[in-house]
Amino acid sequence: MVLKKDQIIELDIEKLIFGGEGLGYYEKMAVFVPMSVPGDRVRVKIISLKKSYARGIIEAIIKPGEERAADKDKVTFEDFHGCDFGMLKYESQLKYKKEMVEDVLKKIGKLENFEIYDTIGSTSPKYYRNKVIEPFAYKDGKIISGFFKKKSHEVFEVSENMLQSKLANRITKELKEILNKKRIPVYDEKKHRGILRHVMVRTNSFDEAMVVLVVKGEPAKNLKKILYDLRDRCPEVKAAYISVNNKRTNVALGDEDIYVYGDEVLKEELFDIKFNISPKSFFQINLEQTKKLYETAISYFDDVKNKNIVDAYSGTGTIAMILSRWAKKVFAIEMVKSATLDAKKTSMENKIKNIDFINGKVEGKLEELLKKREKIDAIIFDPPRKGIEESVLHSVAKTGINEIVYISCNPSTFARDANVLNEIGYDLLKVQPVDMFPQTSHIEVVGKFVKRT
Structure with missing residues (x-):
């Protein structure tokens, strides 16, 4: 049988390949399936076809493999907060x-x-990231932030991201509540209009944070006031910046970082060495x-x-x-x-x-x-x-x-x-x-x- 695009098939996943996709065979044709686990029996929709292989997405899990970490209702990249190994038990990862x-x-x-x-x-295989950058978007008239869906620029939001620190989760949640009250326009990358582009939160081992609000245009007083309001809600914010990015680009931070308040750097220690982390500093996450x-x-x-x-x-x-x-x-x-x-x-x-x-x-x-x-x-x-x-x-x-x-x-x-x-x-x-x-x-x-x- 020749596979066709959009065809629904049933498949047994035999192994994981480099990059994290599951591999199964249908009539000797290799089919790669993201978010699948060896031992899964899945119903799959074919989304692309090549001469020697196909790629599909899970429509339903008929029988979960023993190494699957969550219930079988979770089947998408977004269900696992953009984590392509989130469906696996940790020892299997x-x-x-x-x-x-x-x-x-x-x-x-x-x-x-x-x-x-x-x-x-x-x-600590969850909540370990000490740096996160999230794009802003609108959903149902509200300002949200989160991550891009796979192979798109559509933002999806989760209530608590499983990778970023608990403190960063709380700070981004409080910031969005303030932004929605102030009704600051979100940047539209197609029209190159709007203000709010990204938020970056860096945290350290001392339960302190740096917040960088990335915007298009010159920062007005109300944007700085928002960051002060955030500190009132989250006193762990020890440093705040506004980064100005007026370019049509996928790079988050702009060329100019405007210091707003607090410490100019976030401190961290590694092997008793003290490091100063600024908005653009590289530091392992x-x-x-x-x-x-x-x-x-x-x-x-x-x-x-x-x-x-x-x-x-x-x-x-x-x-x-x-x-x-x-x-x-x-x-x-x-x-x-x-x-x-x-x-x-x-x-x-x-x-x-x-x-x-x-x-x-x-x-x-x-x-x-x-x-x-x-x-x-x-x-x-x-x-x-x-x-x-x-x-x-x-x-x-x-x-x-x-x-x-x-x-x-x-x-x-x-x-x-x-x-x-x-x-x-x-x-x-x-x-x-x-x-x-x-x-x-x-x-x-x-x-x-x-x-x-």
């Missing part, structure tokens, strides 16, 4: 994430002889799992106390400063100048003296370090999702650095880069998945590579 990492390393990385450990899970991630990475260095280590793609210096607590010396290389300046400031405030902060591209600055006869024992990478330029990896190989630790938020590009490293003489010894983003299909990995002798 951890199991499948390990399998996905192993699968891409074998298929993309073409690697076999490495050790992979069970995923390091979280004791899950503090508990960040500690586990960095502890794992540092433990992968042999004899770390006697080593000079390069932190490539060092950003605002978080890893470099944590590593400096153990390593002999750290060279932190970062291309973005503002991030390097922020890192220098934080290190001075924390009286850290064994880091050299270097602004520039990794491959060029590595060569400069070696020309200065600096002794480099190891390197740690924590690149963006796109991974590492192949030229950088070849530059590392030329230096003869023996030990590489690689932190990645994208197993696919990690596997691609692992393949390159293997070809130029580095063996992948071990891989540790870390669940930084519970309820989602995203996974961080830490890998250790050593130069082949």
Whole structure:
């Protein structure tokens, strides 16, 4: 039988694939189904067709699989607050994430002889995000905020989001009550009209918050008054900004952040290092799992106390400063100048003296370090999702650095880069998945590579 678009079929889900979709077969045709669980018997509507596979959405769950976390009435991305793994029991999420990492390393990385450990899970798999940005919209004449439905710009709202902190949930709820009383116009991206675009709430481990209201146009006094009213309702708000974004863009924050009241930064501590977080600062969104991630990475260095280590793609210096607590010396290389300046400031405030902060591209600055006869024992990478330029990896190989630790938020590009490293003489010894983003299909990995002798 040939499948047709909009056809309704019944399907048994056999496995999960990388990215989190369930896979079943109908008349030998592969059918991918979001929000499905292995063992599910589902009624599916076909929404797209290719030569060798189809994609469908769940119309109903006939029989739920044993690993399904919620009742069978919840079948959509929105039912699980935009969490593509929310339908799975947590222990199953951890199991499948390990399998996905192993699968891409074998298929993309073409690697076999490495050790992979069970995923390091979280004791708090919900309400863990310390930063959330929500777009505003209208629904039934009311101002709402929330997240975009899958593959659309239609906003959906939930009463309490399962990922963001309890404090952030309460703050956004109170803010919307105030905004609805003031009847501030919501931004319309098609017409490029209106005022309210997004709200960003950042929270810390001290139960304090920063609120940034993103608007189009010059902020009027009534917008600032709204933020003061919010502080009256939520005294945990210790810093408030208005971010002006007048561009037609999907980027949330604008170029200009106007300070309104409170502290200019939100404070956070990680390994006894004090960090200052401003509206645009990068900081990991899950503090508990960040500690586990960095502890794992540092433990992968042999004899770390006697080593000079390069932190490539060092950003605002978080890893470099944590590593400096153990390593002999750290060279932190970062291309973005503002991030390097922020890192220098934080290190001075924390009286850290064994880091050299270097602004520039990794491959060029590595060569400069070696020309200065600096002794480099190891390197740690924590690149963006796109991974590492192949030229950088070849530059590392030329230096003869023996030990590489690689932190990645994208197993696919990690596997691609692992393949390159293997070809130029580095063996992948071990891989540790870390669940930084519970309820989602995203996974961080830490890998250790050593130069082949």
